[in-house]
Amino acid sequence: MSLLNSLRPGGRHGLSSRETRDPIGLAVAAVNRLAQSDLIDRVGLRKQSEQVVYSTTRNGFRVATAAGRTFARAGRRTAGERPARAESRGVFDLNPTEDEAMLVSVVDELAAELLRPGAAAADDACAPPDDVLAAAQELGLPGLGVPESLGGIMEERSATAGALVAEALAKGDMGLAVAALAPGAVATAIGLWGTDEQQQTYLPAFTGPDVPAAALTIAEPTVLFDPFELSTTALRDGDGFVLDGVKSAVVRGADAELFVVAAQLDGTPALFLVEAGTDGLEVEADPSMGLRAAALSRLHLTGVRVGADALLGDTDGEAYRECVRLSRLAWCALAVGTGQAVLDYVKDYVNEREAFGEPISHRQSVAFMVADIAIELQAMRLLTWKAASRATRGEDFAREVGLARRLCAEKGMKIGLDGVQLLGGHGFVKEHPVERWYRDLRAVGLMEGVVML
Structure with a gap:
C-alpha cells in the first residue's frame, strides 16, 4: 500500500493527535487531500502553444512580465519576526528527527509518483507540469521556510528540513524540483529578512491556497560570474x-x-x-x-x-551573503538527490545488463565505478547535512557550505559522467534518464540563487 493511501482517514486526516498538532504533521496531513484528488493520476503538460516561455524559446523575443496579483500593502515598517533557531542536541547526530523523516517519506513518494514519470516530457517542453506545482503546493512546500507564527509550517529555522526535502525531490528530477522549490525561496527570504510590512504584505500569498510563481534572481549572463560583483x-x-x-x-x-x-x-x-x-x-x-x-x-x-x-534586508551585505550561502546549500542538496537517482539506476542496470554471458557488474572496472559513485555520494551527503545542521542552529556555516559546494560541484559532475559511461551507448540516448541527470548535475557549480533553504 502506498504512503499516500495509508494516510487516508483514521483520525483527523488519518494522523495521530500529536501529528495534527505538529506543524510538519499538518503538512503531511495535506497529502490526504492530495491522495483524494486526481493529481497523482494526471501527469499531463499544458499545451505548448499556451506556454509563453516555450514560444519565446522557439522565437527568442522578449515580453513584458505578467501583471500579477495586487499584494495588499500593510501599514507598518518595523522589523519583521524571525524564525527561531533550533537548539543543539549536544551530540554529533545528523539523523533526521521523527518529524523530518515523516515529511521526507511523503516527498519521496511525490517524487516517485509525479516527478519521475513527468520529467522527460517536462524537459522537452521546457516547462513544469501544472500537476507537479499543484502537488507541491498541496504539501505546503512553499511555506516550508516560513515560521508557524507567520502562517508557515515550521516552529524553528528549517534549513535541515529544507535540505532533506530538496534531496528527496531531486531524486525524482532536479529541474522539476527547482520549479517546485522556487516560490519557497522567495517566501524564506521574506521570512528571514523582511520587515513587518513586507511579511504582512507578501507572506499570506505564499501560505494560502493560491501560491504565486516567484523567483529569487542572483545570476547574470556574465562570463565567470561572481555573485559579489554584480552588474545589475x-x-x-x-x-x-x-x-x-x-x-x-x-x-x-x-x-x-x-x-x-x-x-x-x-x-x-x-x-x-x-x-x-x-x-x-x-x-x-x-x-x-x-x-x-x-x-x-x-x-x-x-x-x-x-x-x-x-x-x-540590510544594506551592508550581511543578508545577501547568507542568501548566497543558503542557496548554495540548496544546490548541494539537489546534487545529492540527483546523484542518488543515478546510483539507484545504474546499480539495477549493471546487474541486469549482460555481456558475454554474465552481468556486466561482474567486471571489476564496472563494480569499482559504481562503488566510487556510492562513496562520493555519501561524502557529499554528510557535508551537506552538516552545513544544513549548523544553519538550522543559527551557527556560522560558511566553511561547511564552501566545502560542500566544492565537493558537490566536482563529484556531482563525475557521478553524472560515470552514470552515462556505465550505460554505454544507452547513456547517450533519451530512452534512459541518466543523460538528463548528467546535464542537470553540471548546473550545481554554476547556479547562484534560484533556490534557498
Whole structure:
C-alpha cells in the first residue's frame, strides 16, 4: 500500500493527535487531500502553444512580465519576526528527527509518483507540469521556510528540513524540483529578512491556497560570474531606487508574480522585492543545457523604479551573503538527490545488463565505478547535512557550505559522467534518464540563487 493511501482517514486526516498538532504533521496531513484528488493520476503538460516561455524559446523575443496579483500593502515598517533557531542536541547526530523523516517519506513518494514519470516530457517542453506545482503546493512546500507564527509550517529555522526535502525531490528530477522549490525561496527570504510590512504584505500569498510563481534572481549572463560583483545596479532616487541590469536563470519568469532581485547598491550587493508588471521589466526565455523543466528565463530591468520599502534586508551585505550561502546549500542538496537517482539506476542496470554471458557488474572496472559513485555520494551527503545542521542552529556555516559546494560541484559532475559511461551507448540516448541527470548535475557549480533553504 502506498504512503499516500495509508494516510487516508483514521483520525483527523488519518494522523495521530500529536501529528495534527505538529506543524510538519499538518503538512503531511495535506497529502490526504492530495491522495483524494486526481493529481497523482494526471501527469499531463499544458499545451505548448499556451506556454509563453516555450514560444519565446522557439522565437527568442522578449515580453513584458505578467501583471500579477495586487499584494495588499500593510501599514507598518518595523522589523519583521524571525524564525527561531533550533537548539543543539549536544551530540554529533545528523539523523533526521521523527518529524523530518515523516515529511521526507511523503516527498519521496511525490517524487516517485509525479516527478519521475513527468520529467522527460517536462524537459522537452521546457516547462513544469501544472500537476507537479499543484502537488507541491498541496504539501505546503512553499511555506516550508516560513515560521508557524507567520502562517508557515515550521516552529524553528528549517534549513535541515529544507535540505532533506530538496534531496528527496531531486531524486525524482532536479529541474522539476527547482520549479517546485522556487516560490519557497522567495517566501524564506521574506521570512528571514523582511520587515513587518513586507511579511504582512507578501507572506499570506505564499501560505494560502493560491501560491504565486516567484523567483529569487542572483545570476547574470556574465562570463565567470561572481555573485559579489554584480552588474545589475540599484541607484537611489528620491525615496526609492532605480534598478538596471539583466538577470539569468530566472525560474518560470514569464509566470512569476514576484521577484527578489540582487543588485549592487552603493558598492555592496543587496536584495530588492520587485512585483511583476512593474514598468521596465521584460522576460525572455533562457533555455539551457540542463534544468530545462524549470522554464529558465532572463529578466531585463530597464529603469525599474521601486520604493524604499522594496529593500529586503540590510544594506551592508550581511543578508545577501547568507542568501548566497543558503542557496548554495540548496544546490548541494539537489546534487545529492540527483546523484542518488543515478546510483539507484545504474546499480539495477549493471546487474541486469549482460555481456558475454554474465552481468556486466561482474567486471571489476564496472563494480569499482559504481562503488566510487556510492562513496562520493555519501561524502557529499554528510557535508551537506552538516552545513544544513549548523544553519538550522543559527551557527556560522560558511566553511561547511564552501566545502560542500566544492565537493558537490566536482563529484556531482563525475557521478553524472560515470552514470552515462556505465550505460554505454544507452547513456547517450533519451530512452534512459541518466543523460538528463548528467546535464542537470553540471548546473550545481554554476547556479547562484534560484533556490534557498
